[in-house]
Amino acid sequence: MNDVLLEVKNLRVVFHTYRGIVQALDDVSFTIHRNERVGIIGETGCGKSVTSLAIMRLIEPPGEIVNGEIIFEGKDLVKLNENSLNTIRGKEISMIFQEPLSSLNPVMKVGFQIGESISKVKNISIKASQKFVRDALKAVDLDPERVVNLYPSELSGGMAQRVMISMALSTNPKLMIADEPTSALDVTIQAQIMNLLDELVSKMKNTVILITHDLGVAAQFCDKILIMYAGTIVEFAETKELFENPLHPYTKGLLKAIPKVGNKNKIVGIPGSVPDLVNPPRGCRFHPRCPFAMEICKIEKPTLKTESQDHLVSCHLYR
């Protein structure tokens, strides 16, 4: 069961802006196997969401995929045309967005909107899909009879995210991308939603990419974690391995910055802030903030290398 579902190779995405070319993703490569749950973690603006949008091929002008391959079940998504993409989107890969309330059309009833996606995949009318809509809503612990006739403005944030999840999973996609599904929700609802996702995904055996900046959420939910910084991948390892044995200075800094209950010491942050991606630093993009920066870090860009079994890191400290 360890076969490859998604392989991203040398992906490079830029945004053409008035200030110059923003290098949002620089040479990103990773592999995701079937039934894995991969967490992508990084600061705001490090390219997490751009990665997920690129996999869905939803990068729109002024953004552009300039280089790279996204191979999903043997098909290169970068080369597919819009029509073949539309047969993959929703059916094979689906996505949950971070703002559940604004991701639903405000003037359409919930039942209709869920029905739309089901009817397209199953090739039936929206009316005929209502039976499946009710099943989908039941699966996310909502009362179908009530919710189908509500407008998005009548839902709470948690309910709206449940609706989004039911939409994304109603077609049983092979890959589901959850782009910060809980960042707009408060902590108790966050826990409920993550538990629900966990339960549904274990039942249906979907592969999941979870995008978050919450290390705790990722640690609980994911099998593997991918750390991104300024449009590059810095570390990729199994969750346990990453938390017990972080290699990259950035990962180490992140883990040190987690507040712990009962800890009296001051929390150590990472000095500096995320670089401007119009003029990213030469060499390793992390070197201006890195406590271990060497001469070579300013000149040469490190590549992602296998350091130990299934533990990839991109840093000149390891070679």
Next chain:
Amino acid sequence: MILEKVSEFMEKRKPIFEDWKHTFYLWRKTKLATVGTIIVLIFVVVAIIGPLFVPYDPIVQNMKDRLQPPSFQHFFGTDQFGRDIFSRVISGAMIEVEIIIIVSMISGGIGLILGVLAGYFGGVVDEVLMRTTDMFLAFPGLILAMAFAAMLGPSLINTIIAISLVGWTVFARLARAEAMKVKNQPYIESIKALGAGKTRIISLHVTPMCISPVLVQLTLRMGTVILTAASLGFLGLGVRPPLPEWGAMVSDGRSFLVEQWWISTFPGIAIAIVVLGFNLLGDGLRDIMDPRLRR
């Protein structure tokens, strides 16, 4: 049983009724809108049921009674062919309503479709469509309508076509602006991620959002439509006699204006009142919908 159903129905839609009540209150508070609404309502009612009650046939000529001044037999007098002007003005209302409705549908429809396409696709499509509308907008509206009407030849249908061809640009710009706003909403992105095609997104998710500003603008411009139709009629480029179109009737009485003033005056007053009514209603609606004035 039925009463229960009704009360349940009312209970469920209580907020909607409350909102309507508030709107009604605002409408009553806005004097101009109230006056405008009453004028327009009278106009529509007259147009629909008026022709059933007119004392004389508006089209048949009656040379015996020509050029009669206003009296109890002929409230507004008769014209040079002996036709009762009161009957003609009442029957003319229906023609104006027809013109308004069809022009609104054609120009609103064309404007909506082209505007949504331009706004949603952007780039080349947008440039081509919007520069075309710029070309239409470069001419004064009445002159362009006259040119179209002269080219097509005078008739009711051609008047409608000419006015529609001039009017759609405003709606296209409105719909375009709205479409550009809607296409960047997160829910459009999320429905793309679910695999929706362009046709579905445009027809089901973008266009409905663009309809309401277009509808509002349509009602605001109805007065202008009447005025343009009447102007074309007056210039002999619009509706042909003997159809009782108000502008053409004003034109009919032109050469008798000094001696028989009533021929031109009554249709002229009708035009003035109805256009005033529509404009008052439009201004009032704008005030009611302006959130800054909503308190």
